[in-house]
Amino acid sequence: MGELQLDPIPSVLIESMRDIGYSFESAIADIIDNSITAGAKHIQIEVRSEGNPAVAIIDDGDGLSRDQLIAAMRMGSSDPREQRSLGDLGRFGLGMKTASFSQCRRLTVYSSQSGVANAFTWDLDYVVETNSWSVIEQTNFQEVNFYNIFPSTGTVVLWEKIDRLGQQSSSGKKVTSSFERLVSDAEEHIALVFHRFLAGEPGCPKVDITLNGRQIDPLDPFNKKHSATILGPEELLPGGVVMQAYTLPHRKKYSSQKEYEKYGLRGGYQRNQGIYLYRAKRLIIHGTWFNLAQKTAITQLCRVRIDIDNTNDEDWKIDIKKVSAQLPEEARATIRRLLSRLSSPSKGVYKRMGAKQTTSASYPTWEIIKDSGLTRYAINRSHPTLLELQVLLNEDQTRKLSHTLDVIESGFPLDSLFVELTNNPETVVTPVIDEISFAAIVRDFFTHLKGQGIEEQTIIDQMRSTPIFSNSWDKVLRILGIKES
Known part of the structure; x- marks a missing residue:
């Protein structure tokens, strides 16, 4: 029996890796995962839209040594089967690279640890030109974008040659997407996905995140601080998974229409009812019943929090982008049995409101x-x-x-x-x-x-x-x- 080695062609594979399906906001979130795992307390996102667009995600985490940085730049730098610490938000060792390549053709990672700084660059045009898995080591840091705000200890992920923010119209003319809209959507996405970290919830490290100098406040989809929010009991699912249902306040309980719409999230209440799945306190997927129920107007105030840790990844089929998952059969059966009870408070809110309208x-x-x-x-x-x-x-x-x-x-x-x-x-x-x-x-x-x-x-x-x-x-x-x- 013979053996034939088939190494992937760098210039072909690296272009294919760009189309895994990240959005701008999910790519930013993937980089933030690494910063939180590195123990960052402050994460600074800088978006430069004029001239040659550039994005920098800067943290004050532990930083990386030269060898650690080289390993982090390698494709598939960690084994998803290895046991991780419970607070580790990573998974495949591909996220930083695939998330970055989905948005840009030039990725530079600068990291400083114990006063020693190193930086390496993946330039996709260079990879295609040389047809080799070669990174470029940076020696003159002052020539790197945003260098004046680099941390003394921590890591910077820098995106340049950003080419995925526009599309070709039928006439062939390039139509540039609104950077302002992308930044606004990213801010809302970060406020939601990392709301437990931004709020410093028990069991979560407190993290401050700014976007172009503006503090991002947590967006709690369960609006737990509102006195009219109904909290259900915690339920224990197979595998140590914890579930809790919340019933949001009726519109009449809000002080303003703006506040009511804020907690409806993007798309409104009916679209965002359902299960909110968290992995290690980080929101993975939300607003879905996993085909267990239909989204109806009378259940639109029901949201169900499910907490898993990173040891449940294989059971729940967490994908590389950390934006999709599948219900394990045991959990599906349990949730199906509980579903009627979970959504009944939402139905009760509307029934009570209806009763108030018909009292004699x-x-x-x-x-x-x-x-x-x-x-x-x-x-x-x-x-x-x-x-x-x-x-x-x-x-x-x-x-x-x-x-x-x-x-x-x-x-x-x-x-x-x-x-x-x-x-x-x-x-x-x-x-x-x-x-x-x-x-x-x-x-x-x-x-x-x-x-x-x-x-x-x-x-x-x-x-x-x-x-x-x-x-x-x-x-x-x-x-x-x-x-x-």
Whole structure:
């Protein structure tokens, strides 16, 4: 039996390695993983967009000796089968190179340890030209980009010849992507993926990260600090995996629309419901039910945190980019059994909100009528505003008003509403009533109930529990000329 050695062709393989599928933000995150593993407390990301674009990720970690740096520049510098320390965010020993090559054609890594600095460069054009796995050693550091802010101890990953930020249009003209948008997306991605490190959560080393001098604040997808967030009990899955469900607050519990949208994350609440998988406290994948359930409007507030450590990589099929995973069969079976209980608080929030709209004391504009297993929505004919209007109408006009309400009810856009609530629930809003009309509604409502002999304080209490008024309560009091103690 003969043996034939087939070494990969450098100029071909290194170009293929660029297309593993990193985005700009996931490539940045992969470099940050190395910095955190190296014990960095401060990570500085500098993005230069003018002239020749360049990106530098600078940390104050342990740094690397010359031999360690050479090993780190080697393709496949560590064995994924070897046992790692629990805080090690690496996996294949390829991340720094593949992440960098996905964005640039020139990668320089500078590292300083014990006062001794070294730097090596992968230049893909040089690899193609020489057709060899050759790195270039840098000897004059002052000629390297960003040298004036290099750390005395730590590591710098520098991207130059960035060529993946644009694409060719049909006319052949190069269209450059917005660097500002990429930087903004990267900032949000880092705030989410590393939120437990940025917050200094127990069990995580506290890390500060800046982007072009701006501090990145943690973005907790579970909004644990909000008093209305519901925390479920921790569940233990096979393999020492820990799971916990969270139910986010309903939109009405937020102080502003901006705050509500912040925790909806990119794409909104419905898209981002589901499982949030963390490996060694670092977010790997989020907003998925792993085909165990559908994403519905009524479960959109449910998010489930699953924590694994780096000894679970093979079971969970963590990929090289650390952006995808697969549920092991044992975990899948357990989660499927628990799924109904995990999502029930989210359903309960919407049911309670619905109940508030239909309580008899709140005079709802619409009534929910259930009959013979069917549900329909009807205008509340006993609403004080309608009753006050009917006082002014004769019998024929009252009959025509009733027919008009029938037409409005029959045209209720149920199908359209269902589609919008399923796909874009945060965009469904109620119409805004102008100031003059609102004042007239307040006065008519109050006048009608008072004309029935109801005490003023009782009327005030009932109006306070009616959404159209409770949402603008200070305005209602001003219109009625009432001061509450």
